[in-house]
Amino acid sequence: MNAHERMFGLAGHARLYHGLVRSFFTPMYRRIVADVEGAGLPPGARILDAGTGPGRVPLALAEALPRARVDGVDLSTAMIEEARRGAAARGLADRVTFTVADVGALPFMDATFDLIVSSMSLHHWTEPAAGVRELRRVLRPGGRMWIYDARIALRRGEVPGIPSRREPVRTGRLPFRLVGRLVFQVP
Numbered sequence: 001m002n003a004h005e006r007m008f009g010l011a012g013h014a015r016l017y018h019g020l021v022r023s024f025f026t027p028m029y030r031r032i033v034a035d036v037e038g039a040g041l042p043p044g045a046r047i048l049d050a051g052t053g054p055g056r057v058p059l060a061l062a063e064a065l066p067r068a069r070v071d072g073v074d075l076s077t078a079m080i081e082e083a084r085r086g087a088a089a090r091g092l093a094d095r096v097t098f099t100v101a102d103v104g105a106l107p108f109m110d111a112t113f114d115l116i117v118s119s120m121s122l123h124h125w126t127e128p129a130a131g132v133r134e135l136r137r138v139l140r141p142g143g144r145m146w147i148y149d150a151r152i153a154l155r156r157g158e159v160p161g162i163p164s165r166r167e168p169v170r171t172g173r174l175p176f177r178l179v180g181r182l183v184f185q186v187p
Contacts (some may be wrong), residue, residue, distance in 0.1 A: 051121020055083025
């Protein structure tokens with residue numbers, strides 16, 4: 001595991017990470033849930049959160065979209081264990097699955113997901129192009145992928161030959177937008 005994958009020492013301390021990022025990232029997580037709610041996904045849709053950390057986004061999505069199936073992946077075993085505890089505590093373990101996996105080598109069949117989100121993870125990926133290609137592999141035809149991260153980090157996810165666009169995203173009250181999203185759609 002390299003420095004990005006260890007998240008500067010926090011990957012093994014999921015509860016500490018969860019507490020530290022709660023206030024800072026909550027507005028962004030709310031924005032992601034609102035974006036997904038507005039996506040018009042069909043009942044039974046599959047959603048993947050890549051780089052899920054302690055699972056806040058998948059748990060919020062499962063609560064907001066009771067007819068969806070949500071998966072989360074992360075490199076950190078400690079983060080996945082914390083996410084699973086959260087799913088069990090909220091009674092969502094039957095609709096939310098968490099798996100230890102590298103975004104560059106996902107354990108899913110081709111064309112599995114209707115929508116993929118990733119929040120504040122891209123800047124940790126050691127091989128962003130490989131991650132984007134792998135995420136596209138598991139995206140269904142007509143599916144969408146939204147990678148949310150610091151706007152300056154989004155260029156790392158742009159891959160030649162894979163159409164995408166960068167969008168600024170308002171996640172709080174600041175007069176400027178620190179966060180953006182990289183948008184992909186599979187024809």
